Amino acid sequence: MAVATDVGTGAPRRIPPTIGSSAAGWYESNQRLVLGIAGILMILVPWELVVRVGLVKEILIGSPSAIVEAFIVEFRGDAIWRHIWASLRVWIVGYGLASIAGILLGLSAGWSRRAGLIAVPWLNIVYAAPDLAFVPIFILWFGLGFTFKVWVVFLGVIIYVALNTIAGVHATEDRFLSVARTYGASRLMIFRSIILPGALPYIMTGLRIASGRAVVGVIGAEFVSANEGLGFLITLSGTTLQTARVFVGVILIAGFGVILNEILGRVERYFDRWRREIGH
Amino acid sequence: MGSSEVVRVPELEATNIQMEYVRRDGTVLRAIEDITLAIDPGEFVSIVGPSGCGKTTFLKIVNGLLKPTQGRLLLRGQPLQQRSRDRAMVFQESSLFPWYTVVRNIGYGLECQKVPKAEIQRRVEPLVKMVGLSGFDKHYPYELSGGMQQRANLARALVVDPAVMLMDEPFASLDAQTREMMQAELLDIWSQTKKTVLFITHQINEAIYLSDRVIVMSARPGRIIADIEIQIARPRTLAVKRTEGFLRYEDQVWALIEAQARATMQSDQLTELG
Numbered sequence: 001m002a003v004a005t006d007v008g009t010g011a012p013r014r015i016p017p018t019i020g021s022s023a024a025g026w027y028e029s030n031q032r033l034v035l036g037i038a039g040i041l042m043i044l045v046p047w048e049l050v051v052r053v054g055l056v057k058e059i060l061i062g063s064p065s066a067i068v069e070a071f072i073v074e075f076r077g078d079a080i081w082r083h084i085w086a087s088l089r090v091w092i093v094g095y096g097l098a099s100i101a102g103i104l105l106g107l108s109a110g111w112s113r114r115a116g117l118i119a120v121p122w123l124n125i126v127y128a129a130p131d132l133a134f135v136p137i138f139i140l141w142f143g144l145g146f147t148f149k150v151w152v153v154f155l156g157v158i159i160y161v162a163l164n165t166i167a168g169v170h171a172t173e174d175r176f177l178s179v180a181r182t183y184g185a186s187r188l189m190i191f192r193s194i195i196l197p198g199a200l201p202y203i204m205t206g207l208r209i210a211s212g213r214a215v216v217g218v219i220g221a222e223f224v225s226a227n228e229g230l231g232f233l234i235t236l237s238g239t240t241l242q243t244a245r246v247f248v249g250v251i252l253i254a255g256f257g258v259i260l261n262e263i264l265g266r267v268e269r270y271f272d273r274w275r276r277e278i279g280h
Numbered sequence: 281m282g283s284s285e286v287v288r289v290p291e292l293e294a295t296n297i298q299m300e301y302v303r304r305d306g307t308v309l310r311a312i313e314d315i316t317l318a319i320d321p322g323e324f325v326s327i328v329g330p331s332g333c334g335k336t337t338f339l340k341i342v343n344g345l346l347k348p349t350q351g352r353l354l355l356r357g358q359p360l361q362q363r364s365r366d367r368a369m370v371f372q373e374s375s376l377f378p379w380y381t382v383v384r385n386i387g388y389g390l391e392c393q394k395v396p397k398a399e400i401q402r403r404v405e406p407l408v409k410m411v412g413l414s415g416f417d418k419h420y421p422y423e424l425s426g427g428m429q430q431r432a433n434l435a436r437a438l439v440v441d442p443a444v445m446l447m448d449e450p451f452a453s454l455d456a457q458t459r460e461m462m463q464a465e466l467l468d469i470w471s472q473t474k475k476t477v478l479f480i481t482h483q484i485n486e487a488i489y490l491s492d493r494v495i496v497m498s499a500r501p502g503r504i505i506a507d508i509e510i511q512i513a514r515p516r517t518l519a520v521k522r523t524e525g526f527l528r529y530e531d532q533v534w535a536l537i538e539a540q541a542r543a544t545m546q547s548d549q550l551t552e553l554g
Binding site: 175176178179180181182183184185186189193194197198200273274275 | 343345365367368369371373375377378379380388389391392393420421422440
């Protein structure tokens with residue numbers, strides 16, 4: 001096949017320039033890592049120093065070493081696991097239910113013009129309001145505890161996922177629909193073969209962005225009212241001047257967010273593999 | 281069989297087809313007018329005409345994507361069904377689904393007909409070979425060149441085994457060399473499959489090279505102004521394009537189209553001035 005060369009990127013591999021000294025060569029190939037660590041140290045070292053020389057009180061800003069110590073203390077006890085599980089449980093239930101509901105809502109509001117006209121104004125209104133603004137109402141309805149927190153998360157997530165799904169359905173290209181009509185595709189077939197695969201990348205982006213918003217929802221709800229969870233741990237530690245312990249909570253949440261974003265980013269790329277810019 | 285009288289029913293018969301659109305301001309735009317045309321089984325017919333003459337509109341009508349405001353269409357003597365397995369269309373731009381692999385794209389028409397998976401595979405395989413895509417079955421469309429994408433499009437239409445193939449400027453977006461190669465390949469595939477083809481193009485040379493008959497359409501509203509039988513022996517190689525007979529056909533068609541194109545340009549200028 002003469003055209004075989006058109007396949008793939010076609011670009012020849014760039015050959016790295018030969019480097020004189022091996023140290024420079026090592027730096028060249030590990031630049032990302034080296035500069036990344038340097039950036040972290042640029043903050044951590046002065047932070048530790050200002051506390052050690054007594055420029056700022058540890059009680060105000062904590063210190064890297066104190067945070068490490070607090071981590072060790074926390075993970076020797078088992079209260080931390082209770083807090084982690086309490087937050088994670090709210091996140092899983094709220095995010096899980098809202099994702100499913102958001103996709104279903106988005107698909108129907110995108111697919112049916114009428115459903116869209118009814119749903120979209122509401123979605124836009126709720127989207128504009130911060131999720132936490134609904135906390136008092138949900139407490140009123142569901143009382144303090146697990147349920148109201150799940151609802152805070154649910155509301156934040158469903159809006160994101162639904163709006164993105166609608167955008168995905170609306171991005172369906174006419175030329176594909178013409179093909180389907182030519183071959184006499186049923187409505188179900190059109191949905192399965194065109195609408196859904198076309199919308200999937202949008203849905204995945206919605207799910208990824210919403211996962212972060214769900215974390216904010218969990219912690220925010222726990223700030224307002226809770227007796228367990230990482231949000232509770234942070235407020236409790238803050239008000240009792242255990243600054244290093246505040247950072248333990250913050251770092252755990254941030255770590256969860258980073259891992260989550262990484263995993264969902266991978267899933268997103270998987271569903272996007274047929275696109276030129278991303279594939280191979 | 282064996283009876284004394286053989287009635288030849290045209291594969292496709294269009295009678296007085298007319299298509300009008302109502303513009304937003306309420307005026308009526310007549311896209312095509314009084315198109316009457318019969319195509320025999322196994323015939324390769326091209327329609328050429330100045331841009332905007334309604335060739336694609338006519339093709340969409342034959343395909344059932346548009347309903348004509350007037351006229352009658354018969355397929356093998358039967359009125360056209362809205363959804364029909366008798367026609368398949370090869371579109372101008374790449375219309376492969378980017379999220380499906382080449383084989384899945386080619387089998388799409390069969391999937392729509394709820395043909396079992398094993399049979400789809402059995403029917404797709406020889407076509408992949410015929411259009412020269414062996415080894416690329418599992419690739420995604422973005423990994424194919426423009427020519428290969430159009431081969432896949434062609435295979436997708438052929439796999440449903442339609443009586444009539446409708447082709448809407450399928451090679452328009454290809455570069456000149458690929459386009460010539462694809463023309464020759466199309467003829468090769470056509471001679472193997474013996475399909476009836478209705479082919480739309482604005483390239484005169486392409487129409488003459490491929491066709492048994494070239495239909496020339498007027499500027500809007502599109503009417504048939506000439507129906508030229510191309511008496512060039514088959515099989516045709518690309519070299520035939522440089523023969524004297526071929527060039528004479530080219531001159532003849534070009535003269536007809538040029539007059540139409542000039543008329544369009546003049547009326548456009550008049551409306552701009554007015």
